[in-house]
Amino acid sequence: MSAGVGVDLENIWIRFGDFVAVRDANVNINGGDFFSFLGPSGCGKTTILRAVSGFLEPSEGNVLIGGQNMQGFGPNKRPTALIFQNLALFPLMKVWENITFSLEIKGASSAERRKRADELLDMIALPGQGDKLPSELSGGQKQRVAIARALCAEPDVLLLDEPLSALDLKLRQHMRTELREIQQRVGITFIYITHDQGEALTMSDDIAVMKAGVIDQIADGRTIYNDPSTAFCASFVGENNVFRGKVKKVSGDHAMISTNRSGDLMARISTANQGKMKEGDDAMMFIRPEALALAPEGAQGDHFVTAQVTNEEFEGNSFNIFMEGDGGKEIKVSLPNLGQSFDSHRGQPMTLEYEVDNAVVVPAGELATE
Amino acid sequence: MPGFLKEFFNRNGIGMGSLMLGLVLFWTIGLIILPQLSILDFSFRPNLPPPEYGGPKDVYTLENYRYLVFGPEGGGQDYNSVDLRVFFRTLVAAVCVTLFNLILCYPIAYYLGQNKGNHMRIFALMLIIPYWINEILRAFALRIIFGESGVLNTVLMGLGVFDTPFDFIRNDIALYAGLGYAYILLMIFPIYNVIESLDRNQIEAARDMGASWPMIHKRVVIPYAKPGISSGCTMVFMLSAGALAAPQILGGPSSLWFTQLIYQQFNDNNDWPQGAAYAIVLLAVCILFVLAVMRMFKVNMGDIGK
Numbered sequence: 001m002s003a004g005v006g007v008d009l010e011n012i013w014i015r016f017g018d019f020v021a022v023r024d025a026n027v028n029i030n031g032g033d034f035f036s037f038l039g040p041s042g043c044g045k046t047t048i049l050r051a052v053s054g055f056l057e058p059s060e061g062n063v064l065i066g067g068q069n070m071q072g073f074g075p076n077k078r079p080t081a082l083i084f085q086n087l088a089l090f091p092l093m094k095v096w097e098n099i100t101f102s103l104e105i106k107g108a109s110s111a112e113r114r115k116r117a118d119e120l121l122d123m124i125a126l127p128g129q130g131d132k133l134p135s136e137l138s139g140g141q142k143q144r145v146a147i148a149r150a151l152c153a154e155p156d157v158l159l160l161d162e163p164l165s166a167l168d169l170k171l172r173q174h175m176r177t178e179l180r181e182i183q184q185r186v187g188i189t190f191i192y193i194t195h196d197q198g199e200a201l202t203m204s205d206d207i208a209v210m211k212a213g214v215i216d217q218i219a220d221g222r223t224i225y226n227d228p229s230t231a232f233c234a235s236f237v238g239e240n241n242v243f244r245g246k247v248k249k250v251s252g253d254h255a256m257i258s259t260n261r262s263g264d265l266m267a268r269i270s271t272a273n274q275g276k277m278k279e280g281d282d283a284m285m286f287i288r289p290e291a292l293a294l295a296p297e298g299a300q301g302d303h304f305v306t307a308q309v310t311n312e313e314f315e316g317n318s319f320n321i322f323m324e325g326d327g328g329k330e331i332k333v334s335l336p337n338l339g340q341s342f343d344s345h346r347g348q349p350m351t352l353e354y355e356v357d358n359a360v361v362v363p364a365g366e367l368a369t370e
Numbered sequence: 371m372p373g374f375l376k377e378f379f380n381r382n383g384i385g386m387g388s389l390m391l392g393l394v395l396f397w398t399i400g401l402i403i404l405p406q407l408s409i410l411d412f413s414f415r416p417n418l419p420p421p422e423y424g425g426p427k428d429v430y431t432l433e434n435y436r437y438l439v440f441g442p443e444g445g446g447q448d449y450n451s452v453d454l455r456v457f458f459r460t461l462v463a464a465v466c467v468t469l470f471n472l473i474l475c476y477p478i479a480y481y482l483g484q485n486k487g488n489h490m491r492i493f494a495l496m497l498i499i500p501y502w503i504n505e506i507l508r509a510f511a512l513r514i515i516f517g518e519s520g521v522l523n524t525v526l527m528g529l530g531v532f533d534t535p536f537d538f539i540r541n542d543i544a545l546y547a548g549l550g551y552a553y554i555l556l557m558i559f560p561i562y563n564v565i566e567s568l569d570r571n572q573i574e575a576a577r578d579m580g581a582s583w584p585m586i587h588k589r590v591v592i593p594y595a596k597p598g599i600s601s602g603c604t605m606v607f608m609l610s611a612g613a614l615a616a617p618q619i620l621g622g623p624s625s626l627w628f629t630q631l632i633y634q635q636f637n638d639n640n641d642w643p644q645g646a647a648y649a650i651v652l653l654a655v656c657i658l659f660v661l662a663v664m665r666m667f668k669v670n671m672g673d674i675g676k
Contacts, residue, residue: 053578076580088571092593102579104589153579 004032004189005066005079005156007052012061014047014213021047022058023213029191029206031066034183036192036200039210040236040368045193048210049159052191054078065157081155085162087146089134095145096121096130102153120148123182140171147182157189164199176202197237201225209233211366217272229272231365234286241292241331242367243285243305247277255361256302257285261326266302267359282364287354289320289334295353303359305352307331309345323350412646434647453631453648460628461655463542464611467549471606472599474550475557479598480591482558483565484573501555509548509619516544516620540622548620549610556609557602564598565591597673604660611656628652 007029014022022044029035037045050056052063054075063070070078081102089098096117097104103113117130124144126137134142143163150158160179164172180203183190194200200207201221208218209232217229228234235242245259253274258264267285269277277283295304307323310330314320318334319342325331333352335342371379379387414430422428438457441450478497482490500508515521516538523535538544568591576586592599617627632652635645664671 055574055578075574075578076582080578082575082578084571084575086569086571088569088575090572090576090590093589101576101581101589105580105582105585149579 004030004187006031006033007035007157007189007191008062008064008067009048009052010062010064012048012051012058012063014044014051014056015059021213022051025061025215027208027215027218029189031189032187033205034180034190034192034203036194036204036207037210038194038197038200038207038237040195042212043210044213045210046161049082049161049191049193052157053080053082053159079156080159081150081153081157082159083146083150083161083163085165087142087163087166089142089146089149091134093134094130095126095132095134095137098134098145099130099148099152101149116152120152123151123185124148139167140175143167143175144178147179151182151186155188157191158183160190160192162193162195164194165196172199179203201237209236211236211368223271226360227271228286228360228362229270231284231286231362232368234270234284234360234362236368239289239332240286241289242326242329243287244326244364245283245285247279247281247283247361249279250277254356255283257283257361259285259326262305262307264302265305265359266356267361268357270360270362273362277361277363283361284364284367285359285361287359289332290318290336291354291358292331292333292352293354294335295351297351299351299353303354303356305331305354306349307352309348309350312344312346321345321350323352409646410650412643413650414647415643417641417643434644435651437644438648438651456626456631457628457652459625460611460652461659463546463549463627464607467546467553467610468603468607470546471550471553471557472603475554475602476561476595476599479558479561479595480565480587483562483568484570497555497558505552505615506619508552509616512544512548512551512620513539516547537622539620540624542622542625544620545617545622545625548616549613552613552616553606553609556605560601560605561595561598564595568594596667596669600664600667600669600673604664607660608656611652 007027009025009027012022012025013020025048027035037048039045047056051058052065052070054070054073054077057071065079075082090101093101096114099117099120100108100113103116108116114130118127121127121130124147126141126144129137129141134145137145146163164175164179167175176199179190179192183203192200192203201224204221206218206220207224209216209224211230211232217224217233219227224233224237228237231242234240243257243259243262243265245257245265247255248258248264249256250269253269254266255269255277256264256266265285267287292305298306307325309321309323311322312319313322314337315334316337318336321333321335323331323333331352378391381387382390413434414432416427416429416431416433418425418427438450438453441447441453482494503511513520517523518535518537518539520538522538523532526532527535538547572590572594573586576590581589612629613627614629614633617625617630618633621627621630628648629652632645632648635641635648639645
């Protein structure tokens with residue numbers, strides 16, 4: 001893979017009047033990486049993308065592309081190409097004209113544009129469709145045309161603003177793979193905006209998790225999933241069960257949490273918070289549904305949870321058990337379906353166990369609302 | 371009964387459907403088609419005093435049309451150059467007014483269409499409110515502005531641009547300004563309507579791909595706004611070519627508008643057939659011209675209704 005051009009955001013603040021849309025963002029994106037900004041709608045991720053593409057100037061801080069400060073460069077002067085959420089294909093231009101619009105601006109001849117369009121159409125597996133109008137294409141095809149149109153400009157950085165959100169689930173999953181493949185083939189830096197953690201996890205080299213204008217964590221997908229730095233990251237990325245409580249004792253990188261409902265439980269302090277948590281702090285402990293397992297009835301200890309079963313469902317690959325949890329939230333348990341027998345415990349208490357290293361403690365904070 | 375009529379009656383019921391259909395037919399046939407046919411009929415008849423109606427002299431003739439082209443029989447000229455010149459000057463002037471209006475209104479419509487918020491409503495209101503004042507008063511107001519001792523001359527002379535008052539009226543500047551001003555809204559609103567529905571992302575996408583503003587307008591905005599532009603241009607052209615009040619009030623003494631000739635035929639000369647023939651020629655030529663221009667710019671009739 002070619003080295004690609006990196007993007008650096010240095011102390012970016014973006015304000016609209018009194019409203020702070022982005023608060024002190026610092027991000028270093030390696031050249032050739034697939035980098036995602038992940039967060040709920042309104043968290044400022046699109047605003048960051050617009051600052052990178054040049055549609056708005058940050059109130060403070062710098063955007064560097066390939067080490068060069070982009071301040072004062074308009075969107076038409078930056079080596080970026082943006083793929084819009086609604087794709088924004090030109091409805092009155094044919095597909096090949098759409099794709100080669102950037103060449104038309106540079107004054108390329110019609111024959112040259114045709115040739116380039118054919119190459120790109122081959123690349124996106126739509127050969128011979130150049131003379132159609134965008135309205136004659138399916139959703140996934142339009143998607144690919146938008147990608148081809150952006151790549152035609154030969155940008156150093158491709159910016160994607162939730163381009164898959166309009167597609168149905170099947171196509172979306174297919175396009176994930178395809179986008180990732182295209183990115184690896186062309187080797188340029190992709191910056192991807194999404195509120196879908198599945199998209200972010202499957203495609204990205206690195207992910208920045210955002211909440212209300214603040215970047216909570218920047219790491220690769222596995223780290224974010226297994227070792228979240230904040231309560232928001234833990235609850236936003238993937239399904240997670242929260243146990244609220246206070247730190248009772250810290251021993252090395254582990255802590256004993258006296259939880260509100262489930263007694264004292266042991267867990268690992270997430271890497272970002274090690275050394276920062278002390279006794280008496282409000283804390284939140286997270287255990288993934290798949291990290292919980294059935295335990296012998298009545299077993300007690302610092303890695304056992306007992307609660308009332310409220311509901312059970314069979315999802316094919318797993319049995320899901322829902323139990324009374326903390327603060328009105330259910331505890332969800334996913335037991336893989338390995339053909340074992342399964343007795344209903346609906347309305348009865350049930351005891352679960354987990355491995356201490358699979359439970360993560362972070363300081364108490366705002367949870368993602370979904 | 372054709373399918374669309376059946377569906378129409380099914381949807382609205384026989385009673386309401388008949389009423390609506392009746393009103394529409396009355397409007398189109400009774401108020402538009404029949405009077406025009408009557409004018410058409412007039413245009414092919416000689417100008418006779420009422421007692422001779424239906425008499426031996428009341429026969430169809432092309433005399434009224436011949437008159438427009440060749441002038442009075444036995445006249446000294448080969449062509450009716452006076453009236454023909456007025457006719458073509460009117461058409462050319464109407465085209466100029468239309469183009470001038472388009473150039474003026476496109477940026478306004480674009481601005482209105484692509485910006486949102488309270489100040490936009492005030493802006494639109496400021497465009498509309500002057501049209502509460504009737505057309506004649508607005509024309510006279512322009513006369514006051516452009517008159518020899520009018521506001522404009524006073525200001526320009528005060529600034530030392532002219533030593534003596536410039537005759538805006540004799541030079542037809544007042545007339546063009548008046549015609550342009552009269553139909554501004556008819557140009558702005560169709561274009562505004564279309565541009566308002568243009569996805570802002572398309573403009574940004576073009577910009578992102580390196581397009582300059584002129585390029586964005588040429589390749590993205592104007593093609594998209596074409597139905598609005600053609601509908602605005604058609605209306606402004608038709609109405610300026612057929613305007614009467616503005617030329618009457620703002621026109622210079624030597625520059626007649628073709629509608630004024632028609633008016634003279636009907637009222638001053640009391641020659642309805644001659645006036646009818648002139649009116650029919652103006653109407654037909656304007657329609658043909660509009661159709662030809664639409665053809666040239668590949669605009670469909672259906673687009674105009676958008």
